[in-house]
Amino acid sequence: MENPLKLLHIIGLDPRQSDKYSTIKKVISFLIVLAVLLSALIEFFLHHNESQVYDTAPQSTVPNLQALLKMFALIIYKKELIDLFTKGNHFWKLDKFGDCHKQKLTKLHKYVDLFFYVYAVIITGAFLQLALLILIFEPGKPIFLCYGGLYGLESPQFEFYAVLDFLAIGVIAISVTAYDSIFFYFALYIYTEFKMIKIAFKRENCAQFIEAVKHHDFLLQYISKVNEVFSVIFLTQFFSGLLGICFNLFMISTQGTRDMKSFSTYFVGLVGYTAQSFTFCLIGELISELSEDISNEIFYTDWLDDEVYRNTTARLIVMNRAQESPKLTIGKFADMNLRTFIIILRNAYSFLAFINEVLD
Numbered sequence: 001m002e003n004p005l006k007l008l009h010i011i012g013l014d015p016r017q018s019d020k021y022s023t024i025k026k027v028i029s030f031l032i033v034l035a036v037l038l039s040a041l042i043e044f045f046l047h048h049n050e051s052q053v054y055d056t057a058p059q060s061t062v063p064n065l066q067a068l069l070k071m072f073a074l075i076i077y078k079k080e081l082i083d084l085f086t087k088g089n090h091f092w093k094l095d096k097f098g099d100c101h102k103q104k105l106t107k108l109h110k111y112v113d114l115f116f117y118v119y120a121v122i123i124t125g126a127f128l129q130l131a132l133l134i135l136i137f138e139p140g141k142p143i144f145l146c147y148g149g150l151y152g153l154e155s156p157q158f159e160f161y162a163v164l165d166f167l168a169i170g171v172i173a174i175s176v177t178a179y180d181s182i183f184f185y186f187a188l189y190i191y192t193e194f195k196m197i198k199i200a201f202k203r204e205n206c207a208q209f210i211e212a213v214k215h216h217d218f219l220l221q222y223i224s225k226v227n228e229v230f231s232v233i234f235l236t237q238f239f240s241g242l243l244g245i246c247f248n249l250f251m252i253s254t255q256g257t258r259d260m261k262s263f264s265t266y267f268v269g270l271v272g273y274t275a276q277s278f279t280f281c282l283i284g285e286l287i288s289e290l291s292e293d294i295s296n297e298i299f300y301t302d303w304l305d306d307e308v309y310r311n312t313t314a315r316l317i318v319m320n321r322a323q324e325s326p327k328l329t330i331g332k333f334a335d336m337n338l339r340t341f342i343i344i345l346r347n348a349y350s351f352l353a354f355i356n357e358v359l360d
Contacts, residue, residue: 004177030071033071033171036164058247064172067175096196183226183280195290197294200215201216227327234330237276249348288328
């Protein structure tokens with residue numbers, strides 16, 4: 001968890017810190033993203049009748065808005081996040097069930113650490129690719145749509161917006177990467193705890209079974225708390241991902257590969273929004289499946305064992321409870337799983353077909 005928290009420290013949004021220096025960095029970060037977003041929206045509404053504005057408006061507003069919402073969420077749910085960090089101290093140690101299981105779980109943690117760096121590079125690389133393409137193929141134009149910059153800017157306005165845009169890219173990349181990665185690490189801890197609980201329920205000792213039941217109940221409450229913190233942002237993520245996929249699909253279908261600069265920009269955007277939505281939905285699916293597996297682990301114990309037989313009623317109750325799997329939800333309206341990801345893709349293609357039919 002330290003990796004994303006170190007990133008948040010750069011922009012003053014580390015939930016554990018509330019000193020004056022962090023507050024100053026936080027305010028500056030908010031002002032940078034807000035200035036870029038408002039400037040883009042003003043220019044969009046002033047030139048909404050011109051087709052050229054639609055080429056740059058979505059990529060200038062959707063990522064900024066997504067980053068701004070996640071930054072606000074880090075402030076609004078600051079106490080809840082600190083509470084989750086504190087409750088994480090009650091998680092079982094990775095070596096609780098021996099070195100063999102510890103090695104497997106430690107390897108998984110290393111993979112997630114690696115994924116964090118890959119995710120950070122992808123997010124940052126997508127923005128830098130957009131910036132480089134504009135600077136190379138459209139010199140004089142700002143990276144993000146801005147007030148008075150639809151057809152380019154003169155000096156010194158261009159230099160001012162160039163600095164502001166690069167600062168915004170840094171803040172957006174850091175905030176989105178850090179916020180998403182905090183969720184990834186929470187999911188990792190939940191995943192490893194479920195793995196160890198499954199091992200614990202295989203044990204036939206009464207004391208170990210009681211310990212596993214208590215820890216299982218603690219983990220279910222922990223998942224509910226995680227969902228409470230992230231659910232609203234998942235809803236905005238759902239709509240921003242849907243909007244991003246729809247827009248990039250539409251632009252690729254209309255422009256094709258004639259303009260490689262535009263095609264590469266929209267293709268990267270399409271892959272990025274799709275991969276982001278898939279990753280979140282996959283994590284929700286895995287957590288639900290792992291919870292349901294607890295019931296199977298208890299079912300396949302040796303029921304003829306005296307220790308198991310004496311706890312038959314308790315085991316049946318736990319089996320029944322485990323079948324009601326905890327779910328991560330999208331604003332508490334829908335479950336976050338692969339079925340939801342399919343719905344996102346289906347709606348995106350339905351929207352594309354509708355727009356093409358209207359234009360034809």
